Amino acid sequence: MKTASAIILAGGNGERLRPLTRLLVGDDRPKQFCPVVGEETLLDQTRRRAAAVIATDRTLIVVTREHEPYYAPALAELPARNVVEQPVGRGTAPAILYALLRLRTVAPGGTVAILPSDHYVDDDAAFMARVEGAMEVVTARPDTIVLLGVEPDRPESQYGWIEPADVVLGPWSWPVYGVRRFWEKPSEETARRLMRAGALWNSFVIVADPTVLEHLVRRALPALADAFGSLRALSGTDRESEAARIAYALLGPTDFSRDVLEQYPERLAVLPVTGTAWTDLGDPARACDARASGVSSNSGARGTTAFR
Secondary structure (H helix, E strand, O other): OOOOEEEEEOOOOOHHHHHHHHHHHOOOOOHHHOOOOOOOOHHHHHHHHHHOOOOHHHEEEEEEHHHHHHHHHHOOOOOHHHEEEEOOOOOHHHHHHHHHHHHHHHOOOOOEEEEEOOEEEOOHHHHHHHHHHHHHHHHHOOOOEEEEEEOOOOOOOOOEEEEEEEEOOOOOOOOOEEEEEEEEOOOHHHHHHHHHOOOEEEEEEEEEOHHHHHHHHHHHOHHHHHHOHHHHHHOOOOOHHHHHHHHHHOOOOOOHHHHOHHHOHHHEEEEEEOOOOEEEOOOHHHHHHHHHOOOOOOOOOOOOOOOO
């Protein structure tokens, strides 16, 4: 979509996957800079997925400065304004807010899709079609934040789950539902009940109006918003880097899903992703299963048995 933008989250340390990634590449780079499944790095896969729907010049990539040896060569062709460099990692809430501030000047207007860079999907086109569907909803209802929820194929107790509420009526390309509640890493027994009840895995792919997201952060985390006051004023200037350093020094870790979105379920909707295999590659066992399947993200194969 011409007026859509994307924020790719690529600032995490990936510590749980470090033993595997060290075997793959011989150093301690985070998983997003590694070819965990297929020949491309996870970040390259995410960038390619985003580019199917969103222009590259409207895509921001959030990184953390200690990872510069890995992201500098990977992102060398991008303008500096499209790379949001956090001085340190403080969780997903500061990363998203910083990117939203940059988005004001780099890619104003339209909707934004937030995409983690540590996921694998077997069908990029089908997955991004759901992202476009979520954008339809947000364009028509700017106050609504749409999450992509993946249809589960097992009672996974290490994922977050979304329990859908009533259908959201509208001329959408895909069914959309309200959000009744979140379940974070439930027991296996609870996960089985959720699966039988039609609950969905929380992919943490978010589509929203950037202004609405920023407003929600200010409501949920006023201390974070206050800490970013100078950074907001100096974004895009030669003093931005120093303002970011000062702001991040004031912060503790905060999680966007838990500390922002889950506080306002009435503002949320969920769009189910069905018929497409998806996995969060944060767990070594899941990553090894994905590699053992032999599915290459470059092959175009659906590989729906890869994570089943």
